[in-house]
Amino acid sequence: MSTTDERPPEHSRKSAVQLDSGMSKTLHHGLEILELLTAHPHGLSVTEIADGIDVHRTVAHRLIRTLEAHRLCRKDGFKRVTLGAGLVTLAEPVEQDLRTVARPVLEELADAVQATVHLVVRENATEVRALMVVEPRSAKVHVAFRPGQVDPVDRGSAGLAILAALPAVEGEREEVTVARARGYAVTDGEVIPSVLGVSAAISGRRGDALASVGVSIFEMPDEESLGSAVVDAARTLGNLLR
Numbered sequence: 001m002s003t004t005d006e007r008p009p010e011h012s013r014k015s016a017v018q019l020d021s022g023m024s025k026t027l028h029h030g031l032e033i034l035e036l037l038t039a040h041p042h043g044l045s046v047t048e049i050a051d052g053i054d055v056h057r058t059v060a061h062r063l064i065r066t067l068e069a070h071r072l073c074r075k076d077g078f079k080r081v082t083l084g085a086g087l088v089t090l091a092e093p094v095e096q097d098l099r100t101v102a103r104p105v106l107e108e109l110a111d112a113v114q115a116t117v118h119l120v121v122r123e124n125a126t127e128v129r130a131l132m133v134v135e136p137r138s139a140k141v142h143v144a145f146r147p148g149q150v151d152p153v154d155r156g157s158a159g160l161a162i163l164a165a166l167p168a169v170e171g172e173r174e175e176v177t178v179a180r181a182r183g184y185a186v187t188d189g190e191v192i193p194s195v196l197g198v199s200a201a202i203s204g205r206r207g208d209a210l211a212s213v214g215v216s217i218f219e220m221p222d223e224e225s226l227g228s229a230v231v232d233a234a235r236t237l238g239n240l241l242r
Contacts (some may be wrong), residue, residue, distance in 0.1 A: 043080030
């Protein structure tokens with residue numbers, strides 16, 4: 001006796017945007033490919049992409065060739081398609097606006113808690129990147145690291161705070177569950193040895209969270225007070241970005 005698995009294909013990612021008569025079908029499918037690749041940072045084959053956006057393989061191939069020409073996706077040595085470096089150029093103005101809005105909020109937090117503050121964005125399904133780092137202006141000792149640092153999304157308070165803003169998933173770290181309950185994540189030495197991290201997610205325009213505000217500090221005498229300050233900063237920045 002056979003059974004039919006009615007689950008969607010593994011590489012399917014139905015776009016939340018509904019195509020209507022006033023929209024470009026070709027552009028819609030091209031953007032669906034980019035959304036699909038975002039969920040699969042290790043790449044997909046042309047066939048998997050065609051199945052994922054429900055088009056013929058020939059159509060998918062033409063769309064991919066066009067996206068490749070604009071450096072929005074690329075093929076590796078195994079013919080798997082991944083996101084391209086051209087997306088970084090497109091995102092730069094958006095990130096610049098985010099840094100401009102965030103700087104005074106981060107500076108105020110850094111001076112208030114006398115510790116290094118960071119703005120971290122979700123890079124892809126598995127990683128986060130430090131977009132901005134602000135050091136306190138009068139602290140005698142503080143943590144120092146450069147913007148651009150990339151870390152696993154499931155290591156360190158910044159990534160855990162972003163995960164905690166999402167619905168619970170089976171097998172998630174206990175620290176994510178705890179962070180979801182109290183509103184901020186806390187880690188000890190997960191990214192930098194002997195450095196504590198406290199981060200809270202920034203809510204996006206659609207209610208999702210693709211970034212977090214956090215503090216890196218050597219000692220934390222009052223975790224609740226520090227957590228509250230980080231949450232307030234994340235909420236302030238979220239309101240400014242709406």
